[in-house]
Amino acid sequence: MKAYMFKWLKLSSIIFCTILLLVLLSGRLGTDILEFVMNPWFNFFSAITPNDWQVRGNILLGLMFLISGLAFYSAILSGIWIAAEVRLKQILTVKSVKDITLE
Numbered sequence: 001m002k003a004y005m006f007k008w009l010k011l012s013s014i015i016f017c018t019i020l021l022l023v024l025l026s027g028r029l030g031t032d033i034l035e036f037v038m039n040p041w042f043n044f045f046s047a048i049t050p051n052d053w054q055v056r057g058n059i060l061l062g063l064m065f066l067i068s069g070l071a072f073y074s075a076i077l078s079g080i081w082i083a084a085e086v087r088l089k090q091i092l093t094v095k096s097v098k099d100i101t102l103e
Contacts, residue, residue, distance in 0.1 A: 004082060011078035016070055034066075041069035
């Protein structure tokens with residue numbers, strides 16, 4: 001279990017840094033795609049943030065929206081990746097054991 005947690009943390013970090021780097025390097029296209037993908041997260045975060053904080057031009061709040069959303073999505077994606085990897089490994093080992101016993 002500890003190995004899976006370490007793998008999940010490492011993969012989350014890699015995904016987070018990769019997405020952030022791609023957004024920074026791609027310019028306007030990256031921000032348009034990110035805005036579309038992160039729209040549910042922005043709506044959720046806007047709902048739990050007090051209205052007094054949501055003033056126009058609050059750069060720190062916008063960065064907090066962005067970074068927390070990227071961290072959340074990268075954690076979810078890496079969790080799905082590792083769960084699929086573990087399940088695929090289970091399926092392949094069961095299938096290989098059945099093939100050996102049939103021969």
